[in-house]
Amino acid sequence: MKDFIIGGVPEHFNLPWYLTLRDKEYTKEGINLRWKDFSGGTGQMCKALREKQIDMAVILTEGMVRDIINGNQCKIVQVFVKSPLIWGIHVADNSNYKKVKDLKGTQAAISRFGSGSHLMAYVNAENHGWNTEEDLNFTVIKNLDGALEHLPAGNGDYFMWEKFMTKPYVDNGIFRLIGECPTPWPCFVIAVRNDVLENDEDSVRKILDIINITTEDFKEIPEIDVMIAHRYGQKLEDVRTWLSLTEWSQEQLSKSVLKDIQDQLLKLDLITSKMPADAILKNL
Structure with missing residues (x-):
């Protein structure tokens, strides 16, 4: 059994992870995937990735791009939510x-x-x-x-x-x-530490395959709106509005969007230089 720890915010965007973990989808593939909540958000997760407390993260796109440029040894392997936050x-x-x-x-x-x-x-x-x-x-x-x-x-x-x-x-x-x-770009990406990708890219690919199957049909799950409202203390009408605005993704971040993000970060003096796409993105 391969051990992996993935971090994310305890918010409704990440309910697909809860469902796949609940149903032991990863265990069936010989992967012991554990979820860790990060209520402090992207900055807290970047620190955890750097310190090797977690192997992967579902994390805000702009924050992960910036931290990779600033030395975090990770790569973005795909977009998780393609709609804006x-x-x-x-x-x-x-x-x-x-x-x-x-x-x-x-x-x-x-x-x-x-x-x-x-x-x-x-x-x-x-x-x-x-x-x-x-x-x-x-x-x-x-x-x-x-x-x-x-x-x-x-x-x-x-x-x-x-x-x-x-x-x-x-x-x-x-x-x-x-x-x-x-956000003027897709809001959440999945990032993985470089050493994890080097040592077990195949398991990472299996994890992505499982979560992508779930997110493709997530909005069609019977009474998913009721589950979200109950789990996150939301009004049902608010959940339905949120679902109508939210689109998950199974694709990698495009180089053109990455360029736009880096251009904006540079313009705002949040980074001092840009990096080539292959230093930030990893296609599995």
């Missing part, structure tokens, strides 16, 4: 800020530096014509639970997180949603 821009309900333009020069609460919440704050600033050196300030709050604690207390002025996962906290009056910032 819709980042909600949230303030505490007791905040005086009413519009995104009011947030210029204020403090963004982020899970950690290098995380999606950190990188997308730059994308949002660029979208609104802000000076990314002067108009962006950060405070680290670790994760969504940290934001729920710190924003109402005034530690951080706004918080960017996936819109549908935060909606229950908008509905119950902890946060207010004042804007959205969709």
